Amino acid sequence: MRVTQMPASGGHNTNKIRVPATANFPPQRNGLNLSDILSRFEKDDYILLGLIAVLVFEGCDDYILLAALGYLFFMGIKE
DSSP, X not given: OOOOXXXXXXXXXXXXXXXXXXXXXXXOOOSOOHHHHHHTOOHHHHHHXXXXXXXXXXXXXXXXXXXXXXXXXXXXXXX
């Protein structure tokens, strides 16, 4: 079965969206860069990450402590 699109009334395509030439769009980024993420870290962020990593690799069972440190880490990297 072959499906074809019928021409729009008036002989022109009405599916195109017109954008004013004066519209200011921010430059588009191609995803997150690791260097952009690491540049936002400060000294205390590295300390928290190191502390969390040591606790996890040593087999810490105190999940409340890990959750609290993770919360502090994520709240610290907010802009």
